[in-house]
Amino acid sequence: MRTGVWLVGARGSVAATSVIGALALRAGLVGPTGCVTELPGLRHPGIPGPGDLVFGGHDVSSTPLAKKADALAVAGVVPAWLVRALHDELPAVERELRPAPEAGDQAGTAELIGADLTDFRRRHGLDRVVVINVSTTEPAPEPHPAHADLAALEAELPRSRTLLPASALYAYAAFGSGCPYVGLHPVDPVARLPALDQLARRQGLPYGGHDGKTGETLVKSVLAPMFALRNLRVRTWSGINLLGGGRDGGQPRRAGAQRGQDRPASSGCWPRRSATPPRAPPASSIWRTSATSRPPGTW
Numbered sequence: 154m155r156t157g158v159w160l161v162g163a164r165g166s167v168a169a170t171s172v173i174g175a176l177a178l179r180a181g182l183v184g185p186t187g188c189v190t191e192l193p194g195l196r197h198p199g200i201p202g203p204g205d206l207v208f209g210g211h212d213v214s215s216t217p218l219a220k221k222a223d224a225l226a227v228a229g230v231v232p233a234w235l236v237r238a239l240h241d242e243l244p245a246v247e248r249e250l251r252p253a254p255e256a257g258d259q260a261g262t263a264e265l266i267g268a269d270l271t272d273f274r275r276r277h278g279l280d281r282v283v284v285i286n287v288s289t290t291e292p293a294p295e296p297h298p299a300h301a302d303l304a305a306l307e308a309e310l311p312r313s314r315t316l317l318p319a320s321a322l323y324a325y326a327a328f329g330s331g332c333p334y335v336g337l338h339p340v341d342p343v344a345r346l347p348a349l350d351q352l353a354r355r356q357g358l359p360y361g362g363h364d365g366k367t368g369e370t371l372v373k374s375v376l377a378p379m380f381a382l383r384n385l386r387v388r389t390w391s392g393i394n395l396l397g398g399g400r401d402g403g404q405p406r407r408a409g410a411q412r413g414q415d416r417p418a419s420s421g422c423w424p425r426r427s428a429t430p431p432r433a434p435p436a437s438s439i440w441r442t443s444a445t446s447r448p449p450g451t452w
């Protein structure tokens with residue numbers, strides 16, 4: 154089954170490493186180490202292989218994908234030989250990247266996003282297109298009554314430029330265009346906004362994701378229950394984005410923004426029966442450890 158992967162934030166670190174990995178697998182340059190779909194219990198003919206994936210995406214940045222790949226190689230995130238070997242492959246993906254659309258209101262922006270998705274599907278003869286949001290982390294949206302009801306949301310969108318955060322608007326456009334949606338944001342809004350859930354159900358489309366939990370977050374998810382079992386209190390998590398994401402990690406500095414990896418540990422990280430829940434550390438110590446875009450050792 155020919156499957157399109159539409160990356161929101163297509164010029165960022167997660168997107169570029171994903172594209173490099175898929176192209177390298179397809180070219181037989183690397184093995185499928187770490188690909189869970191290669192496990193016997195998950196391998197299934199209905200799951201497309203890397204050779205079936207066609208990449209495209211939106212980004213507000215215009216940094217060429219090849220330049221991003223070079224930067225990741227210089228940072229030691231991906232091998233330089235691999236980037237050189239894919240030199241002829243990356244331009245084909247580059248041609249499928251589009252500037253993030255912006256119209257006068259959010260209904261118009263959603264229409265432009267949908268038009269890019271439809272055009273991508275048609276030109277490549279794709280059986281399906283999955284939208285995966287790997288863009289910069291956002292603050293949780295300000296509550297609004299229209300978030301709770303699809304009809305109210307659709308009435309409000311033509312009048313607003315800010316009703317939905319960008320990620321939710323991409324999800325809205327994805328569902329409207331018949332595309333499933335996956336969010337890698339630590340605070341991905343889709344599951345929190347009932348109106349979007351209603352739209353996905355009406356369209357019969359799946360959605361998922363609430364942080365990729367690909368790297369250090371995965372390790373923390375494993376460590377957290379262990380600390381709890383030992384009655385050790387985790388007062389805060391800190392994070393460093395080893396991919397060096399440009400904006401990722403800058404967000405928590407904005408008022409109201411709170412990035413999942415950097416917030417004080419949730420109640421799941423210490424025994425609920427504990428009579429004295431831990432006090433949150435001073436905000437300054439959270440932010441001090443939350444500049445995830447800085448390379449290690451630069452404090």
Ligand SMILES: NC(=O)c1ccc[n+]([C@@H]2O[C@H](COP(=O)([O-])OP(=O)(O)OC[C@H]3O[C@@H](n4cnc5c(N)ncnc54)[C@H](O)[C@@H]3O)[C@@H](O)[C@H]2O)c1
Nearest residue numbers: 162164165166167212213214288289290319365398399400
């Ligand atoms: N880096 C990791 O290991 C990791 C792991 C799990 C989840 N995540 C999450 O994945 C996301 C991406 O991380 P990253 O390291 O690639 O960050 P990054 O900063 O390298 O990439 C984010 C990209 O999103 C683009 N972008 C921002 N706003 C946009 C918009 N409105 N429309 C389209 N594009 C937009 C930026 O221009 C940038 O190219 C973050 O939300 C992060 O929390 C990252």
